[in-house]
Amino acid sequence: xxxxxxxxxxxxxxxxxxxxxxxxxxxxxxxxxxxxxxxxxxxxxxxxxxxxxxxxxxxxxxxxxxxxxxxxxxxxxxxxxxxxxxxxxxxxxxxxxxxxxxxxxxxxxxxxxxxxxxxxxxxxxxxxxxxxxxxxxxxxxxxxxxxxxxxxxxxxxxxxxxxxxxxxxxxxxxxxxxxxxxxxxxxxxxxxxxxxxxxxxxxxxxxxxxxxxxxxxxxxxxxxxxxxxxxxxxxxxxxxxxxxxxxxxxxxxxxxxxxxxxxxxxxxxxxxxxxxxxxxxxxxxxxxxxxxxxxxxxxxxxxxxxxxxxxxxxxxxxxxxxxxxxxxxxxxxxxxxxxxxxxxxxxxxxxxxxxxxxxxxxxxxxxxxxxxxxxxxxxxxxxxxxxxxxxxxxxxxxxxxxxxxxxxxxxxxxxxxxxxxxxxxxxxxxxxxxxxxxxxxxxxxxxxxxxxxxxxxxxxxxxxxxxxxxxxxxxxxxxxxxxxxxxxxxxxxxxxxxxxx
Amino acid sequence: xxxxxxxxxxxxxxxxxxxxxxxxxxxxxxxxxxxxxxxxxxxxxxxxxxxxxxxxxxxxxxxxxxxxxxxxxxxxxxxxxxxxxxxxxxxxxxxxxxxxxxxxxxxxxxxxxxxxxxxxxxxxxxxxxxxxxxxxxxxxxxxxxxxxxxxxxxxxxxxxxxxxxxxxxxxxxxxxxxxxxxxxxxxxxxxxxxxxxxxxxxxxxxxxxxxxxxxxxxxxxxxxxxxxxxxxxxxxxxxxxxxxxxxxxxxxxxxxxxxxxxxxxxxxxxxxxxxxxxxxxxxxxxxxxxxxxxxxxxxxxxxxxxxxxxxxxxxxxxxxxxxxxx
Numbered sequence: 001x002x003x004x005x006x007x008x009x010x011x012x013x014x015x016x017x018x019x020x021x022x023x024x025x026x027x028x029x030x031x032x033x034x035x036x037x038x039x040x041x042x043x044x045x046x047x048x049x050x051x052x053x054x055x056x057x058x059x060x061x062x063x064x065x066x067x068x069x070x071x072x073x074x075x076x077x078x079x080x081x082x083x084x085x086x087x088x089x090x091x092x093x094x095x096x097x098x099x100x101x102x103x104x105x106x107x108x109x110x111x112x113x114x115x116x117x118x119x120x121x122x123x124x125x126x127x128x129x130x131x132x133x134x135x136x137x138x139x140x141x142x143x144x145x146x147x148x149x150x151x152x153x154x155x156x157x158x159x160x161x162x163x164x165x166x167x168x169x170x171x172x173x174x175x176x177x178x179x180x181x182x183x184x185x186x187x188x189x190x191x192x193x194x195x196x197x198x199x200x201x202x203x204x205x206x207x208x209x210x211x212x213x214x215x216x217x218x219x220x221x222x223x224x225x226x227x228x229x230x231x232x233x234x235x236x237x238x239x240x241x242x243x244x245x246x247x248x249x250x251x252x253x254x255x256x257x258x259x260x261x262x263x264x265x266x267x268x269x270x271x272x273x274x275x276x277x278x279x280x281x282x283x284x285x286x287x288x289x290x291x292x293x294x295x296x297x298x299x300x301x302x303x304x305x306x307x308x309x310x311x312x313x314x315x316x317x318x319x320x321x322x323x324x325x326x327x328x329x330x331x332x333x334x335x336x337x338x339x340x341x342x343x344x345x346x347x348x349x350x351x352x353x354x355x356x357x358x359x360x361x362x363x364x365x366x367x368x369x370x371x372x373x374x375x376x377x378x379x380x381x382x383x384x385x386x387x388x389x390x391x392x393x394x395x396x397x398x399x400x401x402x403x404x405x406x407x408x409x410x411x412x413x414x415x416x417x418x419x420x421x422x423x424x425x426x427x428x429x430x431x432x433x434x435x436x437x438x439x440x441x442x443x444x445x446x447x448x449x450x451x452x453x454x455x456x457x458x459x460x461x462x463x464x465x466x467x468x469x470x471x472x473x474x475x476x477x478x479x480x481x482x483x484x485x486x487x488x489x490x491x492x493x494x495x496x497x498x499x500x501x
Numbered sequence: 502x503x504x505x506x507x508x509x510x511x512x513x514x515x516x517x518x519x520x521x522x523x524x525x526x527x528x529x530x531x532x533x534x535x536x537x538x539x540x541x542x543x544x545x546x547x548x549x550x551x552x553x554x555x556x557x558x559x560x561x562x563x564x565x566x567x568x569x570x571x572x573x574x575x576x577x578x579x580x581x582x583x584x585x586x587x588x589x590x591x592x593x594x595x596x597x598x599x600x601x602x603x604x605x606x607x608x609x610x611x612x613x614x615x616x617x618x619x620x621x622x623x624x625x626x627x628x629x630x631x632x633x634x635x636x637x638x639x640x641x642x643x644x645x646x647x648x649x650x651x652x653x654x655x656x657x658x659x660x661x662x663x664x665x666x667x668x669x670x671x672x673x674x675x676x677x678x679x680x681x682x683x684x685x686x687x688x689x690x691x692x693x694x695x696x697x698x699x700x701x702x703x704x705x706x707x708x709x710x711x712x713x714x715x716x717x718x719x720x721x722x723x724x725x726x727x728x729x730x731x732x733x734x735x736x737x738x739x740x741x742x743x744x745x746x747x748x749x750x751x752x753x754x755x756x757x758x759x760x761x762x763x764x765x766x767x768x769x770x771x772x773x774x775x776x777x778x779x780x781x782x783x784x785x786x787x788x789x790x791x792x793x794x795x796x797x798x799x800x801x802x803x804x805x806x807x808x809x810x811x812x813x814x815x816x817x818x819x820x821x822x823x824x825x826x827x
Contacts, residue, residue, distance in 0.1 A: 309714065333716040347714055350707040352774055361704055362715040364697035372695040415715070 005032040014063030023049040036199040038209040041219035042434035056080040086160025090172040096145030101127035150181035169200045178294040256471035270315035275301035276479040288456040290470030298479040307339040308332040338416035342427040351401035385414040406437025525780040559789035560678040564737040566763040568730030576706045576773025577633035581641035582734040587753030588644040590738030594657045594748030604664035619731020623724030657748035668744030689778040706773025766816035
């Protein structure tokens, strides 16, 4: 903690109660000038609630906030902006069809003739100035929807800069950035810090928090359980505070031996224009095959194509030794494949349907007696899996949107296990999921391959995770398969080298 | 965590909570309140004759609204229902008047035409990818135009007398159209709750992309709901022919707004995935009673549309407020 530095924001004894949960209890935090203050905790620990209070999206039940020593009342985001507080949300809030400069200056576009006519010239100038401040060049006339996620994030940061933010809240900023883009973001944050700005930084990636933060506040069940200095702590300690106990590192599976194992999935020279080309690999029974690559490598496009969501231009897919063409996901599911997409909320869940329905949606026909769904059989099967993989839900009728991220992911896993799938394709299955749930999901996957002989194709941007869970790792870059390594004989550096070579 | 002594009270509380938990309870309470107010305000409301008129009028709109509910549940909307009912009823009555085909067979043919027209809308929306709003609006215009081309605006008369039973008959004390409405409601309630087809409809409305990825035949199911909506519109239209003894070229458009309204105030959301046919039926009855009340209380009928519009806005606001509580 930099002693003597001025306190720029003080959160004092904040409480927040939601129906059924005490989201925050007596939380106090000091944010100093030029400080990057990380807030960590499991999902549901209260990080987002706290940041929403600071940004005025919700109001606390009790407690005070001081800005530069003066008590302030932040009733809405406009108050927050006036106080120099900006946010870079996880789900970027940009207008995709408008240009970069319009997005940056949204709500305060310069006008001529008393607000009747937009002054495009000065708008462009101001946008460029702000972008220079951020230290990135993006064409101000570019349409935001055509930019990469990283560039869009920079537009979002620029918007915060444009009203002179001195405090920036970053909510999971790196979750969809590549390593290089992450480095770049850190550079921007460091610059901001050096010019006296302060940052609240929320992330599940503890390694990067240890790298960038000046202090770490750990929340658990709405309470502040620790404030740590990165220099004087370790990953292990942070995790211990987060979960309140030691997380057991799941044991590595015994070395996987490909000999004598059936090849369940073989891809040969699979090509789809502008997405990927000449991809060939094999997946054996009971194997976890990792698939890594920087953002834009074409991993998701490849697996979606294997799953029948798109049709390849050339090349072929063999399943269980037979040549197959999946024309639709339905075909692939019949062929006992399963795909857990990356964007859980958008592509995987039926938020307002129940846990039970979410789990049985693909197998309803199998649960049908004559013309009605056998509800008893349905809940019996669901109950079985809820126990087996420990899905924490108050009831099977609970709407799945009320579950935590980890439990939602388990619901989706259970859904596919219920279909009796043999080949499980997971796309970033642990993104946005807290450490504890993450290691649980890893354990579930290990059990599955060992006991049931299921094969898993595992995509993740977290190289360490893939190295820990996979047997072999495929490396893709810009639509091309660059190489293959044995997971426990490689390093992050080697993987990156292969990708970029 | 049971405490003895006040378990009765607790039980009645949970019962109340259960009642309130039903999405239909809001509109049901509103309907009861409205009925009580009307019964007090005028002695003409709670008479068997008046109730008979209201429920029979409601049944036409309700049959259309049931199809509309299916479409709304998938996240779509069918704005062609009214004009489709008009076109199919005109074609059906032409067939009855100018050929010797049994009028009940003509009814089935008219329903098949509705089914085919609905399938066309469904194809444009689900397969070609048109926006449901614009596709059905445009198709509705086509049907309205065809009606005028065929009839030149004159009603088709000379409907065989034996056909009157469908729209004017009674079984016991209950008008036939009401029975048809109840039967369809029963079938739909069952299908939506207990069959994979029904649950897939909710799934598509809740998350279409996810539905595709779990192997639901999204395109086929979306096409089917428009087909069903078309078929039910045709049915309602042809029952109305039987009721009026004539094919009226003007019946259609007046059914569109009430069909959407009944579903919405009955708890179906425009974004899809949420709603029940029971709610729609209660919603339709509510709208019918409201219109009836306007007449009975001697309020100028010109106010009817103003009041109905306001009720819809109020219903949607209540829905939003209720959503916030959780």
